[in-house]
Amino acid sequence: MKIYNIALIGFGGVNRALTELIATKNSLWERDLGFRLNIVAVSDLYLGSVISPNGLDAKTLIEANFAKGGFGRLSGGSAEADNETIIKSAPVDIVVEATFTNPKDGEPAISHCRWALKSGKHVVTTNKGPVAIAAQELKALAKANNVHFEYEGSVMSGTPVLRMAEKTLSGAEIKGFEGILNGTSNFVLGRMENGLDFASAVAEAQALGFAEADPTADVEGLDVRLKVVILANELLGANLKPEEVSCEGISKLSPSDIDAAAKANSRWKLIGSAVRNADGTITGSVAPKQLPLEHPLAGVNGATNAVSLNTELLGSVTVTGPGAGRTETAYALLSDIVAIHNARSGSLAKDAA
């Protein structure tokens, strides 16, 4: 049985949810997956950082109600989050990067990934920034250091779309995709179908905790754009940068647009898509589209996400599932660790029959 020592970078909802899973599931994972996870270091801008070479108790980490700088009161702790030292020097196998997404330059998360990979540590992340902005560099670094860089959760939380394409659709020849990749905007569109105007629907999403105080990234398509870049680069072999993907959100849709769609047996959805052109180039876009009700994505409601992959040999294959959620996103990190474990330890033996 294998124990992976891990460092949690960022201790917000996602890494807390992972810690909760570790507190309750380690024995199950040992039996079913062949490994346990041991939290050796945690770093968080608000709480500070801590390294405990023998491991921190997951249950205590969850239940202790740490105040600002609270990690400083732990043995091996500091009130400051010295991410660089933690990432470079903590004796861990895997760095779990779950800090905020910076859509501008991907920092500081890109640096976190870079430090970890250069130190010979695997990286698993749910952070869109490093994947959308620096995937090529980080994959090359991982390869050079013989470690993994895994990021299933950067697109649809735990719903597997990157690994589904890689592990189950090789040779199907993916030609393009279209997806509903932002739950907040999808929720807002649904409420507008129920009669609310855009501002009221956003206000309701905010009241319910689905939308942030500044909803721009969600409703103007910026979040979807990063996901389109990730999917296009991973699934279609593109090398797109975010600014190369056209981007229009849903804020200009009026109640009369919504009504007109309904009268035409259709429905507005914010669609992120990319397609391989005849000349081999890839074009990505984010825009509201009026889908006929029988379209496979028209029935994807609320905070659910979905991606339809258009393939040469198999036609359209769609995966639908949660696009957010603490535990759902923490599962993405687990699935990345499973992928690392299987690649490293006896997957040949296991796979043979």
Added chain:
Amino acid sequence: MKIYNIALIGFGGVNRALTELIATKNSLWERDLGFRLNIVAVSDLYLGSVISPNGLDAKTLIEANFAKGGFGRLSGGSAEADNETIIKSAPVDIVVEATFTNPKDGEPAISHCRWALKSGKHVVTTNKGPVAIAAQELKALAKANNVHFEYEGSVMSGTPVLRMAEKTLSGAEIKGFEGILNGTSNFVLGRMENGLDFASAVAEAQALGFAEADPTADVEGLDVRLKVVILANELLGANLKPEEVSCEGISKLSPSDIDAAAKANSRWKLIGSAVRNADGTITGSVAPKQLPLEHPLAGVNGATNAVSLNTELLGSVTVTGPGAGRTETAYALLSDIVAIHNARSGSLAKDAA
């Protein structure tokens, strides 16, 4: 670069489609997947059998309009289909089993698989019979002979559901599933929603080639039952036999049932499902169910199939795609061969970053 020598058992629509792909895609596969396929033997009840150790030309196999027993006129050919000799003695790496599904006892396909595995040959198959009826025995045989037994196409043609669960959802804790697993009955239900009675809808499906002369297996749920057994055994670790799964088809649904569902904002679907009970046992069932229109499976129309996996950590994840089709099913065979190739040759090296 690797060449896999293969034997095609059954030369109906699916293996013909695979042969067409081989004729056109081998160079692409060599570049993108790392292997070529070389057809060394073919056997078919109607056409006879042929072994050609250096390989048969795929294009010729497709374009030659062989008459009954026609393989007998080829070098190394016989007008009789001696499957046992072909499978045991042809110098091949992989046996591609695509004969008819016998829902009663799985034969002769189970014997085909057994002979191949015992001869140290990998088996890929789209045949539900061996998987639903003899998977445990055949998996043990594969393991004992250090070869693979792969059967993605036994559930939803090339739409990956078995491999998706295995390769992308480890640790998500699948608790059950429900699916639309028969395109013919789904088509018939859709036509009944358009006003046809059951018999007329079936007649139309037959005229369009969606339903066979005897539609019993499709409309009475027998085909779905085999798929429920496969999914329950693979995804939930059950050990169900077909007769242990309750089975009710759609033939008793009347136009007034269809109307009543529509008035209740719902829709009848033939659902195959299984669930893990509190005591750890697994219950499978096939029955028409009235789904609310917002249910993720309610919008799956026509010949499309879908399975929703109910998971502990991730909630509901649904995969939707073709459930039939010559090329789509042939792709399942290719995806099985890709899985064998990756497990056998350097997936460790490839996966590391």
